[in-house]
Structures are given as C-alpha cells and as structure tokens.
Amino acid sequence: TKKPTLLSDASKTSDVGDYVIIESDAIAENNQIIYHQGICHISPRELTATPMAASRKYGSNNPQFQIEYYGFVNGDNQSLVTTRPTVYTDADKSSDAGTYATYCKGGEIYKNYTLKYGTGALTIEKANLHVGVVNTTRAMGEINPAFELTFDGFKNDDDKFSLDEWPSAVCTADANSPAGQYPIELQGGSDHNYNYVCSNGIPTVTEFSGIESPEIDIAD
Numbered sequence: 417t418k419k420p421t422l423l424s425d426a427s428k429t430s431d432v433g434d435y436v437i438i439e440s441d442a443i444a445e446n447n448q449i450i451y452h453q454g455i456c457h458i459s460p461r462e463l464t465a466t467p468m469a470a471s472r473k474y475g476s477n478n479p480q481f482q483i484e485y486y487g488f489v490n491g492d493n494q495s496l497v498t499t500r501p502t503v504y505t506d507a508d509k510s511s512d513a514g515t516y517a518t519y520c521k522g523g524e525i526y527k528n529y530t531l532k533y534g535t536g537a538l539t540i541e542k543a544n545l546h547v548g549v550v551n552t553t554r555a556m557g558e559i560n561p562a563f564e565l566t567f568d569g570f571k572n573d574d575d576k577f578s579l580d581e582w583p584s585a586v587c588t589a590d591a592n593s594p595a596g597q598y599p600i601e602l603q604g605g606s607d608h609n610y611n612y613v614c615s616n617g618i619p620t621v622t623e624f625s626g627i628e629s630p631e632i633d634i635a636d
Contacts, residue, residue, distance in 0.1 A: 418443035426456045429490050432528050433458055463487040463529040467503045467518040467536030474513045474543040474609045475571020478505065481518060481536075487529070499524040501531065505538050510572050513542045513609050545569045545610035549585050549600045549617035556621055559591050563600055563617065571609070580607045583614055595623045 420442035426435035437454035468482040481503035485494050501523030507516035518536040525531055550564040563585035567576050576582070583605035589598035600617035 417445060420449075420451070422454075424456050426458060430458055432460050460528055460530045461487060461489065462532050463525060464532050464534050465501050465520045465523065466534030467520060469537050469539070470518070471539040471541055473541050474511075475509060475574075476543075477509055478507065478538065481538075483520065486534075492528070496526040496529065497523065498526065501533070503536075507538055507540060511540060513540045515539050542607075542609055542611045543569065543571050544613050545579075545607070546613045546615065547583055547602055547605075548615040549602060551617050551620070552600075553620045553622060556593070556595055556623055557591055560587055560589060563587070565602075569610075569613075574609070579605075579610065581605045583612055585617070589621055593621055595621050597621075 418441065420439040422437055422439055424435050424437045435456040435458065437456050439451040439453070442449045442451075464486040466484050466486065468484050470479050470481055472479055483501060483503065485497070488494075488496075499522070501520040503518055503520055505516050505518045516538045518538050520533040523531055546568040548566040548568075550566060552561050552563065554561060565576070565582060565585065570578075581604070583602040585600050586603050587598055587600045597618050597620050602612075602614035602616060605612055
C-alpha cells in the first residue's frame with residue numbers, strides 16, 4: 417500500500433563510482449518486507465578532443481595546434497585534462513598548399529571522463545612570390561630583347577624551374593616606337609604553391625645616333 421523510499425548519496429554531480437541505494441518505509445498488508453540494498457553505478461562520460469582549425473603558409477613550420485573539448489557537464493572544463501593529447505598531421509614544411517587532416521592521440525583526464533578523438537583540418541595557403549623584370553635599354557629600330565624575370569621568396573628548395581607557369585612579360589614598344597620609356601607588364605602565370613606578386617619593369621628606347629662603328633685597320 418506504500419511503495420518504498422529509495423535513497424542514495426549519488427547525485428548529478430557525483431564522481432564516477434558505485435553508490436549504495438537504500439530502501440525504506442514500504443508498507444504491505446499481511447506481508448513482511450525485507451530490504452536488499454541496490455547499487456547506482458556512475459560510469460565515465462565520453463569527452464571528444466578535436467584539433468581546432470589551423471592555417472599556415474607554404475614553406476612554414478606547422479603552428480602550435482589547439483584543441484577543443486566537447487562533452488563537459490556540471491560546469492567542468494579542460495582543467496580536468498591532466499595530460500594534453502598530442503595533435504599530429506601528415507603535413508610538414510615541404511607539403512604542397514592544400515588542406516590536410518589533423519588528429520589527436522593520447523592524453524589523460526580525470527576519472528569522470530574518457531577521451532575520444534575528432535578530426536580537424538590544417539590549411540596550407542600559398543606563399544607570396546615576388547616576380548619582377550629586369551629593366552632594359554635598346555635603340556630605336558631594334559626589336560625588344562628577351563625580358564629577364566626575377567624571383568624572390570622561394571621556399572624549401574624551390575627555384576624558378578619548380579613553378580607551374582611563369583608570368584609573361586608584355587611591352588607595347590616595338591621596332592617602330594619612338595625614343596622613350598615604356599612599361600613592361602607581367603601578366604598571367606600561376607603555381608600551385610605560390611601567389612605571384614608582380615612588379616613591372618621599364619624598357620628604355622634610345623635615339624639612334626646615326627654613326628656606324630668604323631672599321632679600323634691595324635698596321636703590321
């Protein structure tokens with residue numbers, strides 16, 4: 417006629433462990449009630465450790481990866497992590513620009529939690545490569561020389577022959593152009609690891625003097 421009262425020291429904030437459940441105060445007409453203690457078992461809660469999104473430039477070292485934790489309860493926080501998990505990735509200083517997965521392993525945490533691991537991402541951005549063109553001088557009536565490009569900012573062991581496509585040097589001056597200065601513009605080109613930062617050059621067209629080089633006979 418009266419159900420038993422069940423009491424335990426366990427609460428929402430109790431640590432992992434076994435807690436006794438005590439029964440009392442039940443009433444049953446014409447029956448003797450015998451109580452047997454029960455057990456409330458509190459098991460660890462799963463906590464997910466995930467590397468935070470990170471980025472760096474091509475040719476640089478990996479950054480110090482940070483970790484986000486999901487699953488804390490009762491006002492708990494990462495101060496309960498006694499040993500920080502290790503974050504690792506397949507990407508290194510020489511890896512091409514792109515996105516690479518990051519992972520967690522190891523670590524220790526207070527007994528109320530067990531660690532499991534999520535996957536993050538490292539974005540390797542293209543590095544800036546400064547491309548210029550050597551200034552040139554020629555006389556009127558001549559064709560433009562082959563323009564020489566300059567490169568500054570290579571990473572790792574790269575050189576100009578590592579690039580996918582060089583920019584093109586374009587100049588409006590031709591053999592009929594009058595004396596003066598004309599811009600050399602760098603156009604196009606691309607590479608999977610570099611963003612081109614281009615600086616234009618200046619070819620100078622000079623007036624033809626009209627004097628041919630004399631032939632000189634040297635006496636024996």
